[in-house]
Amino acid sequence: MSALTLATRDSSTMVRRQLKRLVRYPSMTVQLILTPVVILVVFVYVFGGALGDGLGGGRGAYIDYVVPGVLLMAVATAATGTAVMVATDMTEGVIARFRTMRISRASVLTGHVVGAVVQQLLGMAAVIGVALAMGFDPNATAVEWLAAAGLLTLFVIAVTWLSVALGMRSSTPEAASNAPMPLILLPFLGSGFVPTDSMPTVLRWFAEYQPFTPVMETVRGLLLGTPIGNSAAIATAWCIGIAAVSYLWARHTFNRT
Template sequence: MTTIATPVPTAVARPRPVADVRTMLRRNLLRAVRYPGLTMFMVLGPLVMLVLFVYVFGGALGAGVDPGAAPGAEARAAYLDYLTPTLLVITIVGAGQSVAISAAMDAYGGIMARFKTMAISPGSVLSGQVLGTVIQGILALVLVLAAAFAMGYRPEADALDWLALAGVLVLLAFALAWLCVAMGLNAKSVETASNTPMILLLLPFLGSGFVPVETMPTPVQWFAQHQPFTPIIETVRGLLAGGAGLDGSVALTAVAWLVLIGVAGYVWARSLFRRERRI
């Protein structure tokens, strides 16, 4: 009598979301170490603008943002106070550009397709990239702020202002990271992914980032007042100034923009990740 062996069921590996996100976070941080060019871009760009705009243009522009400032060192100090919040925001935008490139590299290198076949939490692949970008952005912020301090920047923020500022900047980092991940996945090539987020770098120039909105022509002024970076920059500027002149409605508008950008970026990125890529 022949007996037929019953196959023993094998255990199916189940994804562990927290552990998977931690693994993907470690992977993206290691990549930042191995490809330091993207990380250096986040820091060097704002530092170059800080030195250029303060020491070359600050004497003239400082008199525009603070009419009572005397030409020379006083005007440069006034413009340093005005410019530093803008460069903190631009630093976060630079971090977003780097994650767009990383996402496109993974998509076109076939790595994301490989991840989809593995027993890992699907959300961990993108979440690891976003968290890695937020951490890199925060470290870059510290360096840029330290450089501003070395140049004489002295904010008037108290402990609560610094805490609120940290919340706004972290929320900004998450929102732009999700948006730029989606831009990277949607790009037709890695080169395109590096160019698409450039529009985000232009918006602070077309807002209150470098000069007051009131000095602009009427059509540009209207655009500056209704685009997202103006209330975001004004909120950061007001918090660093110790809450002086911070309009509560402007702060709420900034938070609303950040939530909208973050949710839209998240939904778009998850949709692109699920979609089968045809190269």
């Protein structure tokens, strides 16, 4: 049996392990879905009227504007759970037992990443479903929906590899739960909830050049027809760069432990 075949077989086993973990312990998945949904409901029904007036369309305009930001917040929130699961495996001796077995090293990380990506895509699908029920009204074609889904999947992969690396570098699961927390702030400190041109100069500069903003602007443009400009290229570059650096960081850490 070739090395590639073994790696594929072992990776599928590790993916099944992660998916079974999600099924047996659904509380984390439910929490990761409920948090962005609650934020969506609060911002739309509590602040949406006033903030939507600034966009020139009331609450209906605001829910269209805010959904991409909430989607990325769902990804950032899920990163905490991924980091905790990785840190738990690293500190409870599971990884040490895997090392004594004839399995592909890459399969361990692959299992975490694929399992987390599936979890996060399901979470984003739930957020979109709730948003549609609340009045979210995209005008995207099937191709634009696929493009938006592709970019969001690429973003999820990038953030997942980053959370895996952070989890591996954490000394305890408790420390891992805090490591990805700054990611949750980035939709707020970007164009997720209000346009960047309404911010003070220094904050506006940060908001326009941080990695979440071009992703949100691209998704917003694909689903709602707003101008995209060069945001798509910048968003793709950010996602690929974060994924590549985080993958190398995670692999290096895993090989050293």
